[in-house]
Amino acid sequence: MDDAIIIGGSFAGLAAALQLGRARRRVTVLDTGLPRNRFAGHSHGLLGHDHKRPLDILAEARQQLARYPTVQLVTARAESVSGAIDDFSILTGEGETLRARRVILSYGVADQMPEVPGFAKGWGTSIVPCPYCDGFEVAGRHWGLIWSGPPSHNHVRLYHDWTDTLTVFAHGHDIAPDIRADLARRGIPVVDGRITAIDHGEGHRTTVKLDAGAPVAVDILFAHPRNQPSARLHEALGLATVDTPSGIALQVDERRETSMPGIYAAGDLANPAMHSVTLASSQGAMAGIFAQQSMLV
Template structure:
């Protein structure tokens, strides 16, 4: 029996494994090799790894974990979970049954792309969600924002630290008159109509096409599609969740423990605020340490 099984081997899962391996706890990490940020050319804002490809950072992390004999990395999908604290069972898609005293869920979320030609092709390069991740590289240039709801008004104010040139695409949303007045006061144009296509010419260059036939060119386009957990294990466990503007997240306490004792969660799956590599890593570390300390006698 393992001490801990970690389901999901991206930044949160590997950070948890590192802490547990250094405590000489027996750990198995199950991973399908599809991290959320695999579409991004570079990862930014991670101390010591700024502007490095995220897949390169993860590959280096796996190589470093190899020096810990109690950590086992397995390319497999977890299909089901049963049991209770000190006696959990995980069944993989290959039919293997694994047992552990604790579980850490870090299988992340998957972004739900809109059915707009060119959106998926530009995701992670021309179309991005986070100014902290990509804003510096396009600072001072013409940004576009696809309106997604009330939070978009805050994004307008946030982006001011990076650019003075911003165009808002309403994309069918009914933006209230008082917000439109505030956007006008800030000299931010609003383009009405539905987006029908997005053309890409370079990594930071896009033309937004609208149903009225007009075209608007921007250097970078910010969008915030909804997301959903990358697996449904939390549903079968009936774990408590919280609602976010973009989907759901698992409810955890300050130790990253879920509503079921012995099951912890970290990374985008349990982050209702701002997703990033940095937050996923520290949450994974806390989950690993908390799981280890919960087994002390």
């Protein structure tokens, strides 16, 4: 029996494995090899790894984990989790049953792409969600924002630290008159109508096509599609969740433990406030440490 099984081997999961491995705890990481940020050309804001490809950072992390003899990395999908604290059973897609005293869920979330031609193609390159991740590289240029609801108004204020040139695409949303007045006061044009297609040019250059009116070109397009957990294990376990503007997140306490004793969660799956590689790594380390401490005798 392992001390812990980690389901999801991206930044949060590997950070948890590192802490458990350094504590000489037996841990198995199950991973499908499909991290959320695999579409991004570079990862930004992670100290010591700024402007590296996220897949390269993960590959280096796996190599570093190889020096810990109690850590095992397995390419597999977890199909189910059952049992209770100190005796969990995990069934893999290959039909193998693994047992562990603790479980850490870090399988992340998947972005739900709108059915707009060109959106999925540009996701992570010319269409991005986070100015902290990608804003510096396109600072001072013409940004576009696809309106997604009330949080978009705060995004407008946030983007001002990076650019003074912003165009809002309503994309069928009914933007309240007082918000439109505030956008006008800030000198931010609102383009009404629905987006019918998105074309991508050199670099981040993007042309937004509409069902009425001329196309609008911007240097980078920001969007916040809804997301959902990449697996449904938490549903079968009946774990408590919290609603967020973009989806749901697992509810955890200050020790990263979920509503079921012995099951911890970290990364985008359990972060209702903000998604980032730095936060995922930090939360993964916390989940690993607290899971290890919960097994002390």
